[in-house]
Amino acid sequence: MFTGIVEELGEIVAVEAEGDSAVLTIRGPLVTEDAVHGASIAVNGVCLTVVDVKDGTFTADAMKETLDRSSLGALEPGSKVNLERPVRLSDRLGGHLVQGHVDGVGTILSREPGERWDVVTVSLPGELARYVVGKGSITVDGISLTVVDAAADRFSVALIPTTLALTTLGHKKPGDPVNLEVDVVAKYVERMLGDRAAGAPDPVGGAA
Template sequence: MFTGIVEELGTVAEVTDQGDAIRLTVEANTVLEGTGLGDSISVNGCCLTVADLGEGRWTADLMQETLDKTSLRGVTAGDRVNLERAVTVDKRLGGHIVQGHVDGVGEIVSRSPSEHWDVVEVSLPAHLSRYLVDKGSITVDGVSLTVVEARETSFTVSLIPETLARTTLGSRRVGDLVNLEADVIAKHVEKLLGGYLPTPPTPAHPLQNDDKDNS
C-alpha cells in the first residue's frame, strides 16, 4: 500500500530482457533505507518486489502481465522513475490510498504552463472514466493528484512547482505514456452497489423469436 507521495527520483541502471519478463535495476538512495529483500517499492505507480539489493541500487522482476498492462514495458537505461516505499501504519497519509496496481495507461494530451503551475490533460481509457469526479483522486505514474476536470475520455490536473520539481511529471511531454490507478474506494463502492441495481434484461436469442413466431 502506498500514498502517492513520491519519495525520490531514481534512475534506471539496467534493463535485462528475459523473453517473457525483464529484470529492472534502479539506482536510488532514499527508498533503500530500511528496505530488505521481498519489500515493495512503487515504480511509476507500479508495485514491484525487491529481488536483489546492492550498493545504491535494487532489482525487481517484471513479468509479462506487468509489461502488457503498464508503461514500464518501454523503460530504458537512463530513464528517471518515481519511487515510493510501501507506507507504514505510523506514517501520515499525505496523498490517498494507492495500491500500486495499474488500471490502465494514459497519454499526455496537452500541457498549459503558467507562472506557478502547469495544467496537464491526460487521456483516459474508457473503462476508467466512471471512477473519476471533479476534485477526486487519481494516481498518475505513482503521483497522487486531484482531478481538476473529469471528462469522458480524458481528465486534467494542475501540477504545483513541488510536483514539477520532484517527480517525472515535470518532464513528461505530449505523447508520453503514464500509468493510471483509479481510486480504489470508488471501485469498492461500485461493487457494493452493484447488488442493489437492476439487472438489464437479457435479449432473446434470434432463433427463440423465430420459434415463437412460427408456432
C-alpha cells in the same frame, strides 16, 4: 499500500529481458536505505518486489502482465522513475490510498505552463471514466493528484512546483505514456451497489 507521495526520483540503470519478462535495476539511494529482499517499492505507480539491494540500487522482476498493462515496458537505461516505499500504519496519509495496481495507461495530451504550475491533460481509457470525477483523486505514474476537470476520454490535473521539480511529470511531454490508478474506494462502492441492485444478501450482521 502506498499514498502517492513520491519519495525519490530514481533512474533505470539496466533492463534485462528474460523471455517474456524483464529484470529492472533501479537507482534509488533513499528508498533502498531500509529495503530488503521481498520488500515492496512502487515504481511509477507499479508495486514491484525487491529481489536484491546493492550500493543504492535495487533489482525487481517485471512479469509480462506488468509490462503489457503498464508503461514499464517502455523504460530504458537513463529513464527517470517515481519511487515510493509502502506506507507504515504510523505514517500520515498525505495523498490517498494507492495499491500500486495499474488500472490503465493514459497519454499526456497537452501541457499549459503557468507562472507557478502547469495544467496537464491526460487521455483516459473509456472503462475508467466512471471512476474519475472533478476534485476526486487519481494516481498518475504513482503520484497522488487531484482532478481539475474530467471528461469521458480525458482529465486534467494542476502540477505545483514541488511536483514539477521532484517527479517525472516535470519532464513528461505530449505523447508520453503514464500509468493510471483510479481511486480504489470508488471501485468498492460500485461493486457493493451492484451487488445490492442484483439482490445479493447483506453480510452477516449487516443492516437491511
